[in-house]
Amino acid sequence: MEKFLAQYMPPDYSAHGPALDQLNAMVHWLMLILFVIWGAYFLFVLRRFRASQHPKASYTGVKSHVSSYGEIAVAVVEVILLVGFSIPMWSRWTTVPDRGKNPLEVRVVAEQFAWNIQYPGADGIFGRRDIKLVTSSNPLGLDPSDPRGKDDVVTLNQLHMQVGRPMLIHLSSKDVIHSFFLPYMRVKQDAIPGIEVAIHFTPVKEGEKDFEIACAQLCGLGHYRMRGQYAVHNKAGFDRWLAENAPQKTTAVAVTAPVPAPAAGTSPARSSIQPVS
Ligand SMILES: [Cu+2]
Numbered sequence: 687m688e689k690f691l692a693q694y695m696p697p698d699y700s701a702h703g704p705a706l707d708q709l710n711a712m713v714h715w716l717m718l719i720l721f722v723i724w725g726a727y728f729l730f731v732l733r734r735f736r737a738s739q740h741p742k743a744s745y746t747g748v749k750s751h752v753s754s755y756g757e758i759a760v761a762v763v764e765v766i767l768l769v770g771f772s773i774p775m776w777s778r779w780t781t782v783p784d785r786g787k788n789p790l791e792v793r794v795v796a797e798q799f800a801w802n803i804q805y806p807g808a809d810g811i812f813g814r815r816d817i818k819l820v821t822s823s824n825p826l827g828l829d830p831s832d833p834r835g836k837d838d839v840v841t842l843n844q845l846h847m848q849v850g851r852p853m854l855i856h857l858s859s860k861d862v863i864h865s866f867f868l869p870y871m872r873v874k875q876d877a878i879p880g881i882e883v884a885i886h887f888t889p890v891k892e893g894e895k896d897f898e899i900a901c902a903q904l905c906g907l908g909h910y911r912m913r914g915q916y917a918v919h920n921k922a923g924f925d926r927w928l929a930e931n932a933p934q935k936t937t938a939v940a941v942t943a944p945v946p947a948p949a950a951g952t953s954p955a956r957s958s959i960q961p962v963s
Pocket of ligand 1: 797903
């Protein structure tokens with residue numbers, strides 16, 4: 687089943703991906719078994735209670751307690767699934783990697799129709815953001831007077847990662863609900879206005895070909911072109927990228943070139959480099 691499904695899935699580049707694909711295969715098996723059993727039962731009932739044998743309906747119904755026991759059994763299985771599997775998995779997913787694992791922290795702020803991405807820079811601390819400072823040339827509302835933000839790297843639709851290093855993404859949205867989808871990383875999470883959701887995963891293979899950030903939530907007329915790219919580098923490659931995109935001494939925030947260029951008139955126009963002072 688897993689091999690069969692893999693033909694229709696993008697290749698897997700993340701540490702948690704194989705477990706997720708296995709679960710996907712298990713759910714497909716379970717659904718297939720349920721489908722066959724219920725389908726057989728349906729056919730049996732159609733024949734057993736056909737109108738030619740039973741011209742008059744019985745209004746007394748079943749007298750035994752078999753169905754009650756069946757329902758209790760289903761409830762017990764569901765409690766086991768919830769307490770034994772779902773809650774531990776949920777807690778694993780919501781426990782973010784601690785500082786000891788040196789995660790690469792990134793802020794991703796979705797908007798119609800782009801992904802704004804902020805790296806904390808050399809000091810490892812994000813600059814202050816204020817919604818009052820958001821303009822078309824400062825999409826994240828970064829405070830230019832905050833010294834911690836001076837070294838922050840801001841990109842549009844470009845996410846760069848380091849192989850083997852956990853990613854910790856703080857995801858939010860400026861306008862409507864979007865969904866941050868990295869198919870090769872087996873990551874999908876809604877971006878919700880007013881809420882910052884932390885997601886984490888570890889890319890385990892280098893690559894960038896066909897890596898696309900997709901918006902998986904119909905979010906407006908330009909939804910189809912709300913795309914970004916991401917790349918997984920080795921350490922040297924990632925450090926080089928970060929150094930190349932680090933802001934100049936005179937520039938508080940550097941923005942790498944947007945790719946693909948937004949169509950005219952449908953998105954706030956942005957220059958490729960945006961000095962904020
Ligand atoms: Cu969207």
